[in-house]
Amino acid sequence: MKEKILLKNMRIIDDSSERSGDISIYDGEITAVGKDLSDDGANIVIDGRGELIVIPALFDMHVHFRDPGLEYKEDILTGAEAALAGGVTGVLCMPNTKPAADNAEIFEYVREKAKNTGVDVHQVGCITKGMKGEELADFEEYKRAGVLVISDDGRPVENDGLLAEALRLSNGNGLLVACHCEDLAIIDGGIIHKGEVSEKLGVKGMDRESENKITKRDILLAQEENSRIHICHVSTKECVDFIRKAKQGGVKVTCETCPHYFIYTDEKLLTRDADYRMNPPLREESDRLAILEGVLDGTIDCIVTDHAPHAKEEKADFLTAPNGVVGLETSLAATLTELYHKDRATISEIVNLMSTRPREIMGLDRIRIEEGVHANIVVVNPELEWTVVPEKLHSKSKNTVFKGETFKGKVIATIAGKTFRYYETV
Numbered sequence: 001m002k003e004k005i006l007l008k009n010m011r012i013i014d015d016s017s018e019r020s021g022d023i024s025i026y027d028g029e030i031t032a033v034g035k036d037l038s039d040d041g042a043n044i045v046i047d048g049r050g051e052l053i054v055i056p057a058l059f060d061m062h063v064h065f066r067d068p069g070l071e072y073k074e075d076i077l078t079g080a081e082a083a084l085a086g087g088v089t090g091v092l093c094m095p096n097t098k099p100a101a102d103n104a105e106i107f108e109y110v111r112e113k114a115k116n117t118g119v120d121v122h123q124v125g126c127i128t129k130g131m132k133g134e135e136l137a138d139f140e141e142y143k144r145a146g147v148l149v150i151s152d153d154g155r156p157v158e159n160d161g162l163l164a165e166a167l168r169l170s171n172g173n174g175l176l177v178a179c180h181c182e183d184l185a186i187i188d189g190g191i192i193h194k195g196e197v198s199e200k201l202g203v204k205g206m207d208r209e210s211e212n213k214i215t216k217r218d219i220l221l222a223q224e225e226n227s228r229i230h231i232c233h234v235s236t237k238e239c240v241d242f243i244r245k246a247k248q249g250g251v252k253v254t255c256e257t258c259p260h261y262f263i264y265t266d267e268k269l270l271t272r273d274a275d276y277r278m279n280p281p282l283r284e285e286s287d288r289l290a291i292l293e294g295v296l297d298g299t300i301d302c303i304v305t306d307h308a309p310h311a312k313e314e315k316a317d318f319l320t321a322p323n324g325v326v327g328l329e330t331s332l333a334a335t336l337t338e339l340y341h342k343d344r345a346t347i348s349e350i351v352n353l354m355s356t357r358p359r360e361i362m363g364l365d366r367i368r369i370e371e372g373v374h375a376n377i378v379v380v381n382p383e384l385e386w387t388v389v390p391e392k393l394h395s396k397s398k399n400t401v402f403k404g405e406t407f408k409g410k411v412i413a414t415i416a417g418k419t420f421r422y423y424e425t426v
Contacts, residue, residue, distance in 0.1 A: 002027040003420065006042040007379060011053045012369055015352040023054060025375045028417035032371055044420070046379060046413060055351050056367035057089035057376045057416060059358040060328060062153075062232060062256060062304035065091070065121070068109060069098025074309035074396050076110065079328070080117035082307070082395040085423060086329040087378035089416040090120040092362065095131065096154035102126040102137045107145040118419025122362070127152045127166050127177065133159055136166060139173050148362050151178035153232060156214050158184065160221065167227035176362065178230040179218045181239070182280070186210035191319065193266040193281040201269065203319065208287075211280050212238045219243070223251045230361065231255040233306050235280040237290030244299040254301045254361050258327060259334035260401045262292040268401070274321035275399045278308065281323075295353065296344055302358045303350075305331045309397030325401040329393050334402060336382060336409030347382070379413040381424065386410050 005025040012019050012033070022037040023030060039045050046052070065079035074082075083091055093110065095101035101110075107123050114121035125142040129135050131152045142150065150166065156179065157163040163177075170177050187210050192198050194205025215231055219242060222229035234240060234257045246253045260278070265285050268276040276282060294300040308324025315321045332354065339345035345353075356366045367376045387406045390398035413422045 003044060004042045005044040005415065005420065006037060006039045007054060008037070008039070008045060008047045009050050010048040010379070011050065013053050013055050013347045013351065014369060015348050015356040015366070018348065020050065023369065023377070025415060028375055030369065030371055030373050030375050033369065048379070051381065051383065052412060053347060053380050053382055054369065054377050055347065055380060056355045056369065057378050057414065058087050058332060058354045059090035060088050060304050060307065060331065061092040061302065061358040061362060063091045063093055063307040063328065064096070064309065064324070065093050066309060067097065067113070068106065073311055076113045076121060077117060078394065078396045079307070080114065080119040080121065082326070082328040082393065083119050084414045084416070084419070084421045085394045085411065087332050087380065087411040087414055088328055089118065089376055089414065090122070090359070090364070092122045092124060092149060094151060094153040095124045095126045100126050100131045102129055104141055104145045107147060118416040122148060124149045124151050124153065124178065126150065127157050128162060131155065133157055133162065136162060139169055139175055142175060143173055147175065149176045149178050151180065151232070153178065153180045155184065156180050156182050160217065163218065164221050164225060167222055167225040167229065170227050171225065176228055176230055178232055179214070180232050181211050181214035181218060183210040183213045186213065192269050192277060193283045195266060195284055197266045197269050201272065206281055208236045208238065208283065211236050212242070215239045216242055219246045219251055219253055222253060226252070228252040233258055233280055233304070234291065234294070234300060235261050235283055235287060237287045240290045240294040240299055244294070247299065256302045256304045257291050257295065257300050258304055258306050259331055259338065260325065262288055262295060263334060263338050264288070264401065272318045274315045274318045275325060275403065276401055277321060277323050278306065278325045278401070279323035301361060303331065303335055303353045304358070309395055310399050311397060315399050325399050326393065326395045326397055327400070328395065330388055330400060330402045330407070332380070332411060333386070333407035333409045337407045340382065341408050374417055375415045376417070377415050378411055380409060381412050382409045384408070384410040384424070
């Protein structure tokens with residue numbers, strides 16, 4: 001049956017404007033936006049009473065759906081459900097699957113499995129074959145398969161010459177190079193940020209210079225090649241400063257961070273709970289403040305999650321657990337709580353950080369909320385307080401850094417064409 005959905009008395013907010021009104025949706029398309037629209041024939045009606053907001057759906061340009069090969073942690077179907085619950089209808093999946101995503105067969109597998117989820121799943125292609133750092137992958141094959149971004153995320157491209165060649169080629173093939181900035185020799189087995197907390201716990205730390213060194217190298221290579229480059233999951237104050245100065249100097253650099261980097265510090269690790277371990281790690285208060293400043297002043301282009309599911313048993317031992325946390329279902333709520341409700345950013349600015357700018361960086365169209373377009377929107381109650389209960393998450397894995405946290409702002413419904421999810425009684 002073709003559904004007719006009416007969203008009444010909503011605050012409709014995009015990245016540049018706010019208005020009040022109704023939105024009528026039929027069979028996945030917006031048929032009208034205006035005042036006092038008739039609910040005749042509508043089988044789903046949500047009355048916002050002037051309190052709920054409608055925003056363009058979010059795009060998370062850094063997730064791990066673990067599919068193919070690691071589906072016990074997550075798969076494309078469960079990852080998509082987690083995304084929808086967080087108001088996310090577009091994702092960029094990193095290539096460190098098993099096997100690594102370096103060929104058209106894997107790209108087609110992902111596309112086919114995702115096609116009925118309601119989520120626009122883009123697959124990143126490896127920079128080097130098998131993510132081994134030895135030989136560049138076939139970028140022409142990537143282009144034919146519709147790939148937009150290349151990365152060896154999970155590890156850096158250690159060979160300067162290989163990365164420089166990938167950047168040089170990107171000027172012609174249009175593929176965006178996204179870099180995981182970590183010097184593995186400096187990390188040398190570290191599991192949390194190197195500082196007072198690691199010393200107190202008696203565990204090997206990750207020196208901030210690991211991220212700083214490779215970030216600076218990658219920016220300089222991009223500058224030399226006059227190429228675009230995207231820096232993943234920025235976590236140090238020095239990297240924010242490098243990127244800010246590079247942008248001022250005309251380097252074509254963009255970057256991202258995650259909510260946990262501007263909300264928490266490494267003091268969370270004093271609990272010896274591996275759910276607070278991720279890579280790069282939670283750092284110090286001065287880093288948290290620098291990340292927050294970078295988000296607010298535009299140095300950091302977008303907020304992502306680095307959604308990285310791991311099974312409960314894998315996260316059980318603090319010392320041996322893999323790094324990574326899930327985040328798709330909490331990212332908007334965390335950002336609203338920390339930025340909007342503390343008067344640091346408007347809803348429009350958050351829409352730009354989490355919807356418009358990521359799509360722009362990838363060369364995708366921004367979402368419009370107007371008659372005659374595909375419905376790709378989220379209904380949010382910005383005032384609703386809720387507590388994160390891991391067991392209630394849609395992801396297969398429950399390793400959230402925000403467990404037990406109370407946030408203000410929750411997704412009520414996500415509409416992506418004919419896909420409709422309703423999450424909360426209003």
